[in-house]
Amino acid sequence: MPEKTVGTTPPRVITIAGTDSGGGAGIPADLRAFAACGVHACLAVCAVTVQNSVGVTGVHTIPAETVAGQIRVVAEDIGVQAAKTGMLATTEIIETVARTCDEVGIGRDRDAPLIVDPVAASMHGDPLLAGSALDAYRTVLFPRATFVTPNLDEVRLLVEHDVHDRDGQYAAAKALHALGPRYVLVKGGHLAEDVDGCIDLLYDGNEFLELPGPRFATGNTHGGGDSLAAAIASGLARGMDPVAAVRFGKRYIVEAVRHSYPLGAGHGPVSPLWAVRPWWEDDGDDQVS
Secondary structure, three states: OOOOOOOOOOOEEEEEEEOOOOOOOHHHHHHHHHHHOOOEEEEEEEEEEEEOOOOEEEEEEOOHHHHHHHHHHHHHHOOOOEEEEOOOOOHHHHHHHHHHHHHHOEOOOOOEOEEEOOOOEOOOOOEOOOHHHHHHHHHHHHHHOOEEOOOHHHHHHHHOOOOOOHHHHHHHHHHHHOOOOOEEEEOOOOOOOOOOOOOEEEEOOOOEEEEOOOOOOOOOOEOHHHHHHHHHHHHHHOOOOHHHHHHHHHHHHHHHHHOOOOOOOOOOEOOOHHHOOOHHHOOOOOOOO
8 A cells, every 4th residue: 555645735825026047036046935934835937037146147028918827827726825026027017917916816905915025136236127117116016015025225216215324224114115015124134334233124104123133244145135025925824923924034034144155156145955954964764765
């Protein structure tokens, strides 16, 4: 008699984003974080980048109807408990994602929360979002978002706040929240003046919560923003309340940066491997004979 399997279906999360052929950011970072956080990963590819540790040399966008189809078939068959966005590339794709999420029950007032990581440029400064699409983020996607999770470069593009200190971070959170999301998480990793730590700021329209963490002496932070948003989405899918999900995401990304590694000639990625048990180092008792 064949042995029975023992798997239990985990929560499901979909990432709606672009690829990274170097494996450090975008959909690869999301999939790595999802696995490390104990959820099943689904995906809708919006763009394919030609990318390595040094930079982005090409972007091919996927037809908007194909993006919508990927979201729709996953939601209708598998179901999702949360969704996150990354690189969406064009106004048409942003508007299509918003409309399709409405159709399948994803969003701030829907069954599955939506985390919007408004990717506008790579960490190398390479543009990943057409300039005309910024307004679509503000007016179409942000009002549907449970969370928005911009870094300070994206804050400057979206609400024209050039943040240099803690007061600026608070002001930026208020400006972003006015665009409609339920929660805003203004990430502090790019706040160079904050040399002793890295404080992310959560705002719900009424109260602020500072989430402190260490600042590491490393340039290997590729995919950090994607990974944090993916971890928050995983926490929400696992049934955590929003504050608990953000704390869960913060714990994940602190360790992922702590264990980041060099790769190629440029910036290496944050690592999910700290959360993986090295089963290959076992003595062999549990291995299949």
